[in-house]
Amino acid sequence: xxxxxxxxxxxxxxxxxLRTPDxxxxxxxxxxxxxxxxxxxxxENMSKAISDFLLSTKYEKxxxxxxxxxxxxPVFDALDSSAMEKARNVLNIELGIGILCLILSLxxxxxxxxxxxxxxxRNRFKIIIPLTFVIxxxxxxxWTTKPIRSWLYAKLIGVTLAKDSELALVFSTGFTNTVxxxxxxxxxxxxxxxxxxxxxxxxx
Numbered sequence: 001x002x003x004x005x006x007x008x009x010x011x012x013x014x015x016x017x018l019r020t021p022d023x024x025x026x027x028x029x030x031x032x033x034x035x036x037x038x039x040x041x042x043x044e045n046m047s048k049a050i051s052d053f054l055l056s057t058k059y060e061k062x063x064x065x066x067x068x069x070x071x072x073x074p075v076f077d078a079l080d081s082s083a084m085e086k087a088r089n090v091l092n093i094e095l096g097i098g099i100l101c102l103i104l105s106l107x108x109x110x111x112x113x114x115x116x117x118x119x120x121x122r123n124r125f126k127i128i129i130p131l132t133f134v135i136x137x138x139x140x141x142x143w144t145t146k147p148i149r150s151w152l153y154a155k156l157i158g159v160t161l162a163k164d165s166e167l168a169l170v171f172s173t174g175f176t177n178t179v180x181x182x183x184x185x186x187x188x189x190x191x192x193x194x195x196x197x198x199x200x201x202x203x204x
Contacts, residue, residue: 001108006132008101013187021051031173039066080167083159121202136187143180
């Protein structure tokens with residue numbers, strides 16, 4: 001429990017955060033990067049397009065179009081699309097691991113509870129809470145440290161984007177810092193909520 005629950009909290013919160021349009025909407029509004037894109041696409045439409053793609057279970061190429069009269073001009077090239085497809089695959093695998101950790105956490109918690117091991121659960125939460133906090137901070141460090149981030153990108157995504165990549169532009173100017181802020185705040189909130197719910201069952 002002291003391993004699977006912290007992993008579940010961190011994986012699930014970061015996975016869901018990266019799939020929600022609010023993250024991208026905040027980034028685009030804060031950075032004003034869409035003004036440099038060269039396409040007439042609103043922050044809201046771009047955010048929704050990214051979120052919809054990452055949430056989709058259908059096999060489809062990632063693309064966003066500028067509505068230019070009777071024509072629809074594509075924004076991203078093939079390398080951009082490939083990178084987004086691989087990112088979605090990584091998120092899907094991560095989500096599977098997160099769901100497995102969730103099932104294991106619930107199973108272990110219920111077993112201990114039904115067996116009358118409330119004190120043992122309280123003792124485990126003394127480890128779970130600080131350990132989860134450490135992992136959340138470690139995740140933020142990975143997002144904000146360029147050498148670590150670049151290494152993870154090369155291992156997990158591995159697509160070298162073009163120098164004039166629109167995708168690289170969209171996710172530049174502080175995007176990783178925004179992700180770190182969102183995942184840290186949401187992760188800590190979820191940890192508090194889970195602790196509160198569990199405490200109602202295991203309190204002396």
